[in-house]
Amino acid sequence: MxxxxxxxxxxxxxxxxxxxxxxxxxxxxxxxxxxxxxxxxxxxxxxxxxxxxxxxxxxxxxxxxxxxxxxxxxxxxxxxxxxxxxxxxxxxxxxxxxxxxxxxxxxxxxxxxxxxxxxxxxxxxxxxxxxxxxxxxxxxxLPRREVDISLVIPPLHASTPQVYAAWDAMGGPHHESGNDLEPAALHVVSGLYDIKRRINEVVKTPPMLAGSGSTWFVEGHHRELLSALPDCRVVFTRAL
CATH class of the missing domain: 3.30.230.10 (Ribosomal Protein S5; domain 2)
Incomplete structure (x- = not known):
């Protein structure tokens, strides 16, 4: 084994x-x-x-x-x-x-x-x-950079093919967040923007969308997210 x-x-x-x-x-x-x-x-x-x-x-x-x-x-x-x-x-x-x-x-x-x-x-x-x-x-x-990360995983499913198709239909936008798929994911997944807003209210900085979603993340371990987003799974992890 x-x-x-x-x-x-x-x-x-x-x-x-x-x-x-x-x-x-x-x-x-x-x-x-x-x-x-x-x-x-x-x-x-x-x-x-x-x-x-x-x-x-x-x-x-x-x-x-x-x-x-x-x-x-x-x-x-x-x-x-x-x-x-x-x-x-x-x-x-x-x-x-x-x-x-x-x-x-x-x-x-x-x-x-x-x-x-x-x-x-x-x-x-x-x-x-x-x-x-x-x-x-x-x-x-690339050189490794160890950093603490908080993941917020909502009870929402983001279909990667649907998000890419929406990106195509929207004319292929770039996004200031660094994730070009974020506008398409927000368009496809109802409720995803509300999760972003609630995270922002707690940590006072906009979270990043992980790829096509639906996970949001911020640097650092923010324990207050546990009580602020009881409908989501909050995971405290670390980049290796």
Whole structure:
């Protein structure tokens, strides 16, 4: 058996630099790994996926799981047990980082092929802090900067394809926050702006949207967010 840590991913900034002929968006982003992580146990020469943990509900265990696709891509066979500690649906890369951990275990290094499974997977294979370009396959490590971060994860789901489609329909706006997808996410996800407003009232600084959402984040550990946003999950973590 092999025990692996699959660290959550946080997109600190995201610029969209173009759209390829096949419809994929080109990005220029800064991403960091967080100390928040799923726990994975890989047993070679077996098969199947088991999922447990606080956020196991709704995670598939069939061949639609990115871990199954990663094993197929790497030509490997194994039983994988995933303990889900990363909330899903908030843009923290939970599925991508699980797949990346399995690809690292399998010693798979083809970033272009990995990016076809998911744009966040190449970064999650490298980890740390990095500039990410192309459709996610170009990962340039940056000096690490350890910083405390508060995550606010609302009970709202932001569909990444819908957010990108809205960005296209809006004419491809840039945004002063550093995340070009924020206007599109606010348009697509009802109630997302209200969460931003409430965070701003508490910490006195506008939060950043993580990628296509729906997670908001601010630097520092702000304990007062726990009582101010009881309808959201507030997680105190740290960039690695």
């Amino acid at each position: 092999n025990s692996l840590a699959a660290h959550a991913k946080l997109t600190l900034s995201l610029r969209i630099t173009g759209v390829r002929d096949d419809g994929y968006h080109l990005i220029d982003a800064e991403m960091v790994s967080l100390d928040l992580a799923d726990d994975i146990v890989v047993t070679p020469d077996h098969s199947g996926i088991d999922v447990d943990g606080e956020f196991a509900d709704g995670v598939p265990t069939d061949d639609t799981n990115l871990v199954s696709k990663a094993l197929l891509l790497a030509g490997a066979s194994a039983h994988v047990r995933i303990t889900k500690n990363i909330p899903h649906g908030g843009g923290l890369g939970g599925g991508s980082t699980d797949a990346a951990a399995v690809l690292r275990w399998a010693e798979f290094t083809d970033m272009v092929a990995a990016s076809r499974l998911g744009a966040d997977i190449p970064f999650c294979m490298v980890g740390g802090r990095a500039r990410v370009r192309g459709i996610g396959e170009i990962v340039e490590p």
